[in-house]
Amino acid sequence: MAGNSQRRGAIRKGASRKGASVGSGGQRRRGLEGKGPTPKATERPNHKAYSKSSSSGGSGGSSSRGPSRGRSGSKKPSSEIVAGRNSVLDALRAEIPATAMYVAGRIESDDRVRSALKLAADRAIPILETPRGELDRITDGAVHQGLALQVPPYDYAHPNDFFDPEAPGIPLVVALDGITDPRNLGAILRSVGAFGGHGVIVPERRSVGMTASAWKTSAGAAARVPVALAGNLNRTLEDFRKAGFFVLGLDMDGEVELPDVQLATEPLVVVVGSEGKGLSRLVRENCDQIVSVPMSASTESLNAGIAASVALYEIARKRATRS
Structure with a gap:
């Protein structure tokens, strides 16, 4: 035939009784264009990697997904x-505050399950029956x-x-x-509430947040004692000093022993370091002042929660005797 009707691909050959048919004119090809690259697995809500990317671990029967997100833009989940x-x-x-309780379908009930269902119902927590596969996810x-x-x-x-x-009272912050x-955070919250403290400050990075474990250890104090999130702990301490606070650091190599502290009746921020590394250099x-807790045996040490409790008790005692 004349023209380009014999060009390869111009018609679609097949066994149809209707004879040869024209192509789609590129419509099918264009329909596949413009969708962009396939999203990463962590960006697809229906992929199991998506749920893992939004958590920071959690394994075993007593675990959780990590601490909560603060309003200062923390990286915490x-x-x-x-x-x-x-x-x-x-x-x-x-x-502990809860927004939902998931219960596997056809669960074998025991005393714990019955008690959990009753407590959730009494607190008006939504109870959602969930397939085991979804509960695994x-x-x-x-x-x-x-x-x-x-x-x-x-x-x-x-x-x-x-x-x-x-x-009320002389400001006291940990x-x-x-x-x-x-558990140390929970114990410190409990001590802050018991000895007249006003709150606790935790850094955004390399620090514990308010997890369910901290809530539980606090024995209810977490509902009364506020926890603040600091983007930069050193700048926060500088701000407190400018506002008229004195900053006391707890460390086993402190230059002043706790009973000799003369600043107890002033507005205070008590900084508690980790049990292993203590206070960081900049902090x-x-x-x-760097303050130590006197102990009879120099080889012994206290964990952070107990050290904070002892210090807060001594500060509260000094304030009570001088008021």
Whole structure:
């Protein structure tokens, strides 16, 4: 035939009784264009890697997904999943805030399950029956035993909130430097509440956040004592000093022993370092005094939670005797 009707691809050959048919004119090809590259697995909500990318671990029956996101833009995850019958029951008994309880379908009920269901119902926590496969995904493979509890993000305060001149008593704040154990944070919150403290400051990085474990250890103090999130602990300490606070650092090699501290009746920030490394160099430089807890045996040491409790007790005692 004349023209280009014999060009390869101009017609589609087939066994149809209707004879040869024309092509799609490129419509099918254009329909596949403009969609861009395939998203990464961590960016696809239906992919199991998506849920892992939004968590920071969590394994075993008492685990969770990590601490909560603060309002200062922390990198901490936004929520936490408590998995396992004992852990869920303990969390409910400690009245840890929760937004939902997941229960596996056809779960074998025991006393723990019945108690958890009753406590959740009494607190009006939504109870969601969930397929086991979905529960495995939600808990990131933890041993959930058919029960999981979702803990919402903790609403962190701002360090400047502790500058309130109308707050009762002499200001007393505890700042944590390198504390990573949530049980220490919970114990410190309990001591701050017991000895008249006004709040706790935790850094955004390399520090524990308000996890379910910290809530539980605090024995209810977390509901009363605010926790503030500091983007930079050293700058925060500088701000407190400018506001008229004195900064005391707790360290076993302190230059002043706790009973000899003369600043107890002043507005204070007590900085507690990690049990292993103690205070960091820059934080130490921002302290007005480095204070040690006297002990009868020089080879012994106290963990961060106990050291903070002893220091807060002594400060409260000095304030009471001089008032």
